[in-house]
Amino acid sequence: MEQDYIKLIFGLKLKQVRTERGLSLFGLSKLSGLSKSYLNEIEKGKKYPKPDKIALLSQHLDMPYDDLVSLKLDKNLAPIGDILQSKILKEIPLELFGIQESTLIDIISNAPVKVTAFISTIIEIARNYNFSKESFYLASVRSFQExxxxxxxxxxxxxxxxxxxxxxxxxxxxxxxxxxxxxxxxxxxxxxxxxxxxxxxxxxxxxxxxxxxxxxxxxxxxxxxxxxxxxxxxxxxxxxxxxxxxxxxxxxxxxxxxxxxxxxxxxxxxxxxxIPRGSFVNDINNLFSQKRFNIKDFKALLSKYNGSPESIYQRLTNILPEDFNLKNLFFLRFSHRKGSNRFDLNKELHLAKQQTPRSNENNEHYCRRWMSLKVLNEISDRNTEHEFDIQISNYPEENTQYLVLASATKDPFRSDRFRSIAIGIKINSQLQRKVNFLEHKSLKKIDVGVTCERCSISNCEDRQVPAKFLESKAKEEKTASIVEEITRRYS
Missing domain, CATH: 1.10.10 (Arc Repressor Mutant, subunit A)
Incomplete structure (x- = not known):
C-alpha cells in the first residue's frame, strides 16, 4: 500500500475509536498530551505518529497497540479499506472534475459510516449490472465530455x-x-x-x-x-x-x-x-438557413468530408454546443442484426444529462418510433448502403421535443449487421432561432416513448409488448386508493 493510504487508514481508525469513546479532539488532546491540531492532522491522514505517540494513544484510548496500527478494519470501515488497498482512488480521474484527492479523503474521514454505506451501495450496483472497470472508465470519460x-x-x-x-x-x-x-x-x-x-x-x-x-x-x-x-x-x-x-x-x-x-x-x-471546424460550421449554417430540410443536401454534406457518417454526427456534438449554443442534445449509436428483433444501444452521450432516450439495462424494448431504430429497419429491409431520416420526436409525458437526425450504414466487418447513429437536439427558443426549417409542414412530428414496458401512448401500432411497468404502477395506486378509502370509513 502507498504510505498516504496507510496514514489514512490509521487516521480513520483513530477517529472511529475516539468517537466510540465519546471524546472530542480537545478531550483526547488533554488525555494524551498531544496537540489538538496534531491529532486533527493524524485523523485526516496527513501525518503518521511515531511509535511513542502511538503508545500514548493506545494507553489513553484503552486499545491494544497492535490493534491500533493494524491495517485490518472493522466491518463499518472495511469497504473503505478495500478501496484504499485496491488503489481505486488513484484510478478514478478526480482531477478531470476538479476534485482533489485530499478533498475526497476529508469527506471519507468526516463521515466514514455514511460514505461506507454509499460505497457499498455503488459496489453492489456494479456487481448486479456486471459493471466492469472498463465500463467505469468509459463512463468517466463520457461524464468528462458532458x-x-x-x-x-x-x-x-x-x-x-x-x-x-x-x-x-x-x-x-x-x-x-x-x-x-x-x-x-x-x-x-x-x-x-x-x-x-x-x-x-x-x-x-x-x-x-x-x-x-x-x-x-x-x-x-x-x-x-x-x-x-x-x-x-x-x-x-x-x-x-x-x-x-x-x-x-x-x-x-x-x-x-x-x-x-x-x-x-x-x-x-x-x-x-x-472534419475541420471552420468549413463545417459554415456548412451547418447553410443547412440551418434552409426553409425546408433537404435530405439530398444533408447527404451531400456527409460525403463532402473524408469521414464516416458516425464521425460527422460525432463532430456535430462538438460544434453545435460551441458555435450554435445548442447544448441540450444527445447522441446514440445502435447495432442490429438483420432478421433480429434486438437493438443494442452501445454508445451514448447526453450533454444536458436529462434526456430520456438512455441506455436501458433491463432488457426492455426500445421505442420502435425512434429514428435510430426506424433507419435500421429500413436499411435491413432494403439492403442499401445508407439510410437517413429526420423527425421531431415528441415525448408527451415530459412535454419535451427533439429534432432528431439519424443515419444507418452497413457494418463493414460483419455480414447482415447494421448500425445507426442519431443526434437529437432539444427544441427550445435557441434552436428555433437557429433553424429555419423547424416549422415546415414536411417535417413530421411523432409521439415517442422510451421503452414499450414504460410507455403510456395508447393504440401504438409499433408496440412490441404491453406497458407492464405502468400497469403494475396503476395497480399499486388503485390498491393504495382502496386501502385509503377503507381506512377513512373505519376511522
Missing amino acids: ANNNYFDDLEQAVIKFAKTYQINLEEKISSKELEDILIEEFGYTINNDELGAHVELENLRSIYVPKTNTLLITKSIDDAQRAFIYAKELAYNYLKIKERLYTFSWIKFENFDEVLNNFYASYFAGALT
Whole structure:
C-alpha cells in the first residue's frame, strides 16, 4: 500500500475509536498530551505518529497497540479499506472534475459510516449490472465530455497548428494518402496492409500498432474515410506526444484510465482534422438557413468530408454546443442484426444529462418510433448502403421535443449487421432561432416513448409488448386508493 493510504487508514481508525469513546479532539488532546491540531492532522491522514505517540494513544484510548496500527478494519470501515488497498482512488480521474484527492479523503474521514454505506451501495450496483472497470472508465470519460459540452479548444487549436506545420489544406477534403505520407516520412511508420487479413479471428479489428518496430497493421476491408481516421489518430498520438495509449482499434482492453482518456483525445483530434471546424460550421449554417430540410443536401454534406457518417454526427456534438449554443442534445449509436428483433444501444452521450432516450439495462424494448431504430429497419429491409431520416420526436409525458437526425450504414466487418447513429437536439427558443426549417409542414412530428414496458401512448401500432411497468404502477395506486378509502370509513 502507498504510505498516504496507510496514514489514512490509521487516521480513520483513530477517529472511529475516539468517537466510540465519546471524546472530542480537545478531550483526547488533554488525555494524551498531544496537540489538538496534531491529532486533527493524524485523523485526516496527513501525518503518521511515531511509535511513542502511538503508545500514548493506545494507553489513553484503552486499545491494544497492535490493534491500533493494524491495517485490518472493522466491518463499518472495511469497504473503505478495500478501496484504499485496491488503489481505486488513484484510478478514478478526480482531477478531470476538479476534485482533489485530499478533498475526497476529508469527506471519507468526516463521515466514514455514511460514505461506507454509499460505497457499498455503488459496489453492489456494479456487481448486479456486471459493471466492469472498463465500463467505469468509459463512463468517466463520457461524464468528462458532458461536463465540457464535448468541446475542447486546446485540441481544436492543436489541429490548426498541425495543419500549418505539415501544410495540410483544411479547406479541401483530406485523403488518407496525405496522412499516410506524414506518418511514414515524419514519424517513421511502416504500414502493413496484409497481415490482419490473414487471420479470421481478427476480422473485427481495424488496426494494430506495434511500437517496437513502429509498424501499423491495418485491414484492407475499410474504406478511405475509416483509413484516414486511423491515420489521424496515429498522428494525434505522435503530435500530442501521448505515451499511454491503446494499440488496437477497436480496443480489446484497457490497462489504465490514461489509455482511455488519451484514446478519446486522439479520436477528437482525428475528427477535428478530417472534419475541420471552420468549413463545417459554415456548412451547418447553410443547412440551418434552409426553409425546408433537404435530405439530398444533408447527404451531400456527409460525403463532402473524408469521414464516416458516425464521425460527422460525432463532430456535430462538438460544434453545435460551441458555435450554435445548442447544448441540450444527445447522441446514440445502435447495432442490429438483420432478421433480429434486438437493438443494442452501445454508445451514448447526453450533454444536458436529462434526456430520456438512455441506455436501458433491463432488457426492455426500445421505442420502435425512434429514428435510430426506424433507419435500421429500413436499411435491413432494403439492403442499401445508407439510410437517413429526420423527425421531431415528441415525448408527451415530459412535454419535451427533439429534432432528431439519424443515419444507418452497413457494418463493414460483419455480414447482415447494421448500425445507426442519431443526434437529437432539444427544441427550445435557441434552436428555433437557429433553424429555419423547424416549422415546415414536411417535417413530421411523432409521439415517442422510451421503452414499450414504460410507455403510456395508447393504440401504438409499433408496440412490441404491453406497458407492464405502468400497469403494475396503476395497480399499486388503485390498491393504495382502496386501502385509503377503507381506512377513512373505519376511522
